Amino acid sequence: MSLLEAILMGLIQGITEFLPVSSSGHLALFQIAFDLEETGLLFDCLLHFGTLTAVFAVYYRDIWKMICEGFALVADACINAGVAVARLAGNKDKRYRRVICNGYRKFAMLVIVSTIPTGVIGVAASDLIEAASAFLIVPGICLIITSVLLFVADRCSEGHKTPKHVSYTNAFIIGICQGFATLPGISRSGTTITACLLSGFDRKFAVKYSFIMSIPAILGSVVLQLFDLENLQQITQSEWLYYLAGTLVSAIVGYICIKVMLFVVREKKYTIFSIYCLIVGVISIAAYFIL
Numbered sequence: 543m544s545l546l547e548a549i550l551m552g553l554i555q556g557i558t559e560f561l562p563v564s565s566s567g568h569l570a571l572f573q574i575a576f577d578l579e580e581t582g583l584l585f586d587c588l589l590h591f592g593t594l595t596a597v598f599a600v601y602y603r604d605i606w607k608m609i610c611e612g613f614a615l616v617a618d619a620c621i622n623a624g625v626a627v628a629r630l631a632g633n634k635d636k637r638y639r640r641v642i643c644n645g646y647r648k649f650a651m652l653v654i655v656s657t658i659p660t661g662v663i664g665v666a667a668s669d670l671i672e673a674a675s676a677f678l679i680v681p682g683i684c685l686i687i688t689s690v691l692l693f694v695a696d697r698c699s700e701g702h703k704t705p706k707h708v709s710y711t712n713a714f715i716i717g718i719c720q721g722f723a724t725l726p727g728i729s730r731s732g733t734t735i736t737a738c739l740l741s742g743f744d745r746k747f748a749v750k751y752s753f754i755m756s757i758p759a760i761l762g763s764v765v766l767q768l769f770d771l772e773n774l775q776q777i778t779q780s781e782w783l784y785y786l787a788g789t790l791v792s793a794i795v796g797y798i799c800i801k802v803m804l805f806v807v808r809e810k811k812y813t814i815f816s817i818y819c820l821i822v823g824v825i826s827i828a829a830y831f832i833l
Contacts, residue, residue: 543585543781543784544784545783545784545787547576547784548585548784548785548787548788549787549788549791550572551569551572551585551589551788552589552592552787552788552789552790552791552792552795553791553792553795554568554569554572555569555589555590555592555593555788555791555792555795555796556592556593556596556791556792556793556794556795556796556798556799557795557799558729559590559593559730559731559792559796559799560593560596560731560753560796560799560800560802560803561731561799561802561803561806561815562688562692562695562729562731562732562735562803562806562812562815562819563685563688563729563732563815563818563819563822564681564684564685564688564726564727564728564729564730564732564819565589565590565593565729565730567681567684567685567688567726567727567728567729568681569586569589569726570680570681570726570727571678571681571822571826574678584777584785585785585788587760587763587764588764588785588786588788588789589788589789589792590760590763590764590792591760591761591764591789592788592789592790592791592792592793592796593792593793593796594756594757594760594761595793595796596793596794596796596797596799596800597753597754597756597757597796597800598757599797600753600797600800600801601750601753601754604646604649604750604754605754605757607646608646608649608650608653608754610646611644611646611647611650612647612650614647615641615642615647615650615651618639618640618641619641621639622638622639622641625637625638625639626638645704645705645706646705648705648706648708649705649751649754651710652705652708652710652712652713652751652755653713653751653754653755653757653758654758655710655713655714655717656713656714656716656717656720656755657717657755657758657759657762658714658717659714659717659718659720659721660717660718660720660721660758660759661721661758661759661762662721663718663721663722663724664721664724664759664762664763667721667724671724671725671726677830678826678827678829678830678833679826679827679830679831680725680726680727681726681727681823681826682727682822682823682824682825682826682827682829682830683727683823683827684725684726684727684728684823685727685819685820685822685823685826686819686820686823686824686827687727687728688727688728688729688732688733688816688819688823689816689817689819689820689823690816691729691732691733691736692729692732692736692812692813692815692816692819693812693813693816694736694740695732695735695736695739695807695812696810696811696812696813696816698736698739698740700745701739701741701742701743701744701745701748702742702744703741703742703743703744703747704744704747705747707742708741708743712741715737715741716734716737716738716741716751716755717755719733719734719736719737720733720734720755720756720759727823729819730752730756731752731753731756731803732812732815734751734752734755734756735748735749735752735807738751738752745807745808746804746807746808748807749803749804749807753800
């Protein structure tokens with residue numbers, strides 16, 4: 543992989559991670575179309591890490607409050623455990639604290655619930671996902687599925703759910719959807735935002751939830767890859783520079799595309815991307831049988 547190819551892949555990742563056209567699908571198509579040597583999950587994870595920094599840049603206030611309330615939540619849970627012991631010892635005057643007492647604590651819990659099925663699916667299907675990226679027909683079929691999901695998203699009725707009104711069942715189902723979106727060609731943002739809208743989320747909150755819930759999943763993937771010492775030892779110093787260049791490009795472009803995505807969902811402009819995914823998916827499938 544050359545520096546130019548790394549930058550181009552970072553550009554593709556930054557554009558397609560937040561616009562609902564599947565970053566993994568486009569990266570797979572790019573690698574196949576230009577006969578690019580397999581870069582592996584590590585580079586893919588670093589590109590996702592780049593766009594993850596864009597999420598922090600846009601939603602840093604919400605993320606900081608969630609972190610603070612998350613620690614407070616754990617502290618209250620520990621205090622309640624002590625209260626439980628005291629009550630068992632006969633001290634009935636002790637009272638439990640309400641753990642989920644505000645919107646940010648509920649938001650944090652919802653993200654945790656969504657992360658569980660995503661993590662299970664991601665770990666169980668990691669080999670399948672990497673192998674699927676090598677076949678042109680797979681991202682082609684998945685892009686058509688994405689096209690259908692985006693078509694549905696534009697036609698969802700207006701929802702009004704905020705963290706206070708979202709159920710943990712909603713969060714778990716959305717986490718399952720995010721897990722399946724690891725397949726190349728299935729847009730993560732498109733899939734999860736569609737799932738949020740079908741669950742009755744407020745449109746602005748659906749976008750925020752989709753992007754923030756990606757943080758644990760992407761961080762988990764990056765950490766697992768970085769601890770794979772065998773893979774790291776095979777990467778040369780020049781390749782690390784290429785990886786960092788691609789990551790930086792994906793972060794900058796991703797920040798811009800988040801802003802675009804907020805407008806797309808609010809104004810119901812998904813149909814444009816639905817048509818695009820359908821066309822690219824059909825071309826990919828046709829190319830698989832022709833080439």
